[in-house]
Amino acid sequence: MSLRRQIRDESDFDQLPHNIPISATIADIEEKKGFIDYFRFVIEVKTKGGSKYLIYRRYSEFFNLHQILESKYSPENPEKPGPNTCTLPTLPGKIYIGNKQEIAENRIPELNTYMKRLLGLPTWLLLDEALRMFFYQTDQDSQQRPQALRRLRPPTRKVKTVKPPKKDMFSSPRAEVIFDFRGNGKAELNLKRGEVIFLLRRVNVDWLEGTVNNQTGIFPESFVKIIKPLPESDSEGEGGGYTYSCLRCFLLTPSGVEARDVCVQEDLTSQPSHKELLARMSDVFKVDDIALNYRDPEGDLIRILDDEDVQLMIKEARGQQGNVKRPVNQFPWELHVTMASDLSVYSSED
Structure with a gap:
């Protein structure tokens, strides 16, 4: 009895398999939409062998696990007397009314504490099949793509002032x-x-x-x-078969100008169609009913209506290329996006 109550006894712990979970932390919550909308917890699990992986669990799965463990090991269960008992940590209770996202967010600290205490129980309980399956990374877990993982912040909070080289x-x-x-x-x-x-x-x-x-x-x-990639990365990035270039574009609205550098998988010498540029700018700025423009050598906006206008824009930009300093992978021409109905941005002088 006394041996089973020893928590994290070295000899017992050394005999555990390497894939046994020893810690778990909630990295984020994610909303799942379907016939019923719900939030699930993204959990980073660390094993005795040092591996890490992500699992995705709903509160209902925490609740079901807790009920199973209580039925097996709770000393307060009169139907299950025996030596293999221990006091289980308290699971935060069900909440039936309220905003689902707020409920999930508020549960994170309590569930983190619950998992910490659960995985700190006697080593023999860590071998329980239900507990191991809860923390096991299923095929469905491994196929998920995490989004923010916003609670796995790096330990450092210092902001460096290093800047990329201005040249190239x-x-x-x-x-x-x-x-x-x-x-x-x-x-x-x-x-x-x-x-x-x-x-x-x-x-x-x-x-x-x-x-x-x-x-x-x-x-x-x-x-x-x-x-x-960074130099220490295993993949060199070169010779991948693609050329990436940067396109500087601007969205002109009554409230101001928004500038973007858009990464384009095209060579600098390519000439896109008017339709392609229109679709890309609509996607970048998340607006419809837009018009494309460029600035002529005098600085006036010229509306682009078709592929011939695109060709003219590129030709004029190349003629002015030596007058503007640009990164080596930036197109020599720029796009100015306006609303199609806004004619006030054009010079009215004849």
Whole structure:
């Protein structure tokens, strides 16, 4: 009896299999939509052997696990007397009314405590089949793509002031933002889909540090697509069969001008169609009924109506190429996006 009550006894712990979970932390919550909308917890599990993986569990699965363990091991269960009993941690109770997201967020600290205490129980309980299956990474878990993992923040919060080299910026390690990301605090960047971010270093397995829009900070790697990896990366990025270029574009609205650097999988010499540019800008700025424009040598906006106008824009831009300093992988022409109905942006002088 006394031996079974020893928690984390070295001899018992050494005999556990390497795939036994020893710690678990909630990294995020994710909403699942279907016939019934619900939130699930994204949990990072660490095993005795040192491996880490993610599992996705609903509160109802926590509840079912707790009921099974209580029926087997709770000393208060009169139907299950015996030596293999222990006091289980308290599971936060069910909540039937309220905002589902707020309920899930508020449960995170309590569920983290519950899992910590559960995995700190006598070593023989860690071999329980129901407990092991709860923390086991199923095929469905492994096929999921995590989003933010926002609670797995790196331990460091210091912001470096390192900037990418001004010369040949687009030969530097870089990535394209594929999901919008709002940073939590000054150490983390705010990213918009389509932006090009220059990589400075890897912070940990999930986070990178980089610079975009003259801001330096950290961000989750799952929000970007690596174009050219950092030197220490196993993949060299070169010779991948694709050429990435940067297109500077602007959205002109009555409230101001929004600038974007959009990563394009095309060579600098390519000539896109008017239809392709229109679709890409609509996707980048998330607006419909737009018009494409470029600035002529006098600085006036010229509306682009067809492929011939695109050709003219490219021809004029190449003629002015020596007057403007650009990164080596940036197109010599720029797009100015306006609303199709807005004619006030054009010069009215005859």
